[in-house]
Amino acid sequence: DAGITQSPRYKITETGRQVTLMCHQTWSHSYMFWYRQDLGHGLRLIYYSAAADITDKGEVPDGYVVSRSKTENFPLTLESATRSQTSVYFCASSTFDTNTEAFFGQGTRLTVV
Amino acid sequence: GQNIDQPTEMTATEGAIVQINCTYQTSGFNGLFWYQQHAGEAPTFLSYNVLDGLEEKGRFSSFLSRSKGYSYLLLKELQMKDSASYLCAVRASGGSYIPTFGRGTSLIVHP
Numbered sequence: 001d002a003g004i005t006q007s008p009r010y011k012i013t014e015t016g017r018q019v020t021l022m023c024h025q026t027w028s029h030s031y032m033f034w035y036r037q038d039l040g041h042g043l044r045l046i047y048y049s050a051a052a053d054i055t056d057k058g059e060v061p062d063g064y065v066v067s068r069s070k071t072e073n074f075p076l077t078l079e080s081a082t083r084s085q086t087s088v089y090f091c092a093s094s095t096f097d098t099n100t101e102a103f104f105g106q107g108t109r110l111t112v113v
Numbered sequence: 114g115q116n117i118d119q120p121t122e123m124t125a126t127e128g129a130i131v132q133i134n135c136t137y138q139t140s141g142f143n144g145l146f147w148y149q150q151h152a153g154e155a156p157t158f159l160s161y162n163v164l165d166g167l168e169e170k171g172r173f174s175s176f177l178s179r180s181k182g183y184s185y186l187l188l189k190e191l192q193m194k195d196s197a198s199y200l201c202a203v204r205a206s207g208g209s210y211i212p213t214f215g216r217g218t219s220l221i222v223h224p
């Protein structure tokens with residue numbers, strides 16, 4: 001399917017476990033992003049990537065790890081999940097052009113118990 | 114750093130006009146985006162402004178004043194389906210092209 005897809009859509013995990021959220025886009029966009037969305041905070045950038053093998057921290061990177069070995073994939077790993085990481089996670093992608101918008105995946109609702 | 118402010122919540126009547134404001138303070142400026150997000154869904158793009166003035170797209174218009182650090186989204190002929198959150202995002206100049214989002218404005222349209 002064309003577009004940007006996230007998996008899983010819903011995930012419940014226990015404190016201390018490692019969990020990986022997947023993101024795949026079919027447009028060959030250069031930029032990919034991970035945001036978390038929480039009530040009262042809006043969308044906050046966790047990590048972003050300008051191209052394969054290039055990643056950088058956003059506003060709230062602690063506790064998260066990313067990789068981008070292929071242009072189309074940008075997985076986000078929570079190394080040891082904490083309750084404060086309960087959130088809705090959105091992956092997005094965009095081209096390198098400054099006037100183009102970001103396209104968002106459908107989101108992953110993660111609950112850490 | 115960047116600071117983006119929007120009202121938390123607004124209510125309006127079906128068929129009316131509503132204006133959602135966004136003020137920002139950034140280190141340089143390279144464009145402002147508006148997104149719409151329905152509950153439980155992903156944000157979707159509405160508009161982009163990089164020069165001063167009004168951009169019109171059907172029932173939605175977006176205005177920008179760079180000197181005032183101010184934008185608004187104008188929704189005309191409101192429909193019930195316009196009930197959603199509206200997110201303002203600003204892209205700073207220099208370096209990366211990453212937009213920073215405000216906290217969003219929840220718009221409730223009632224009959």
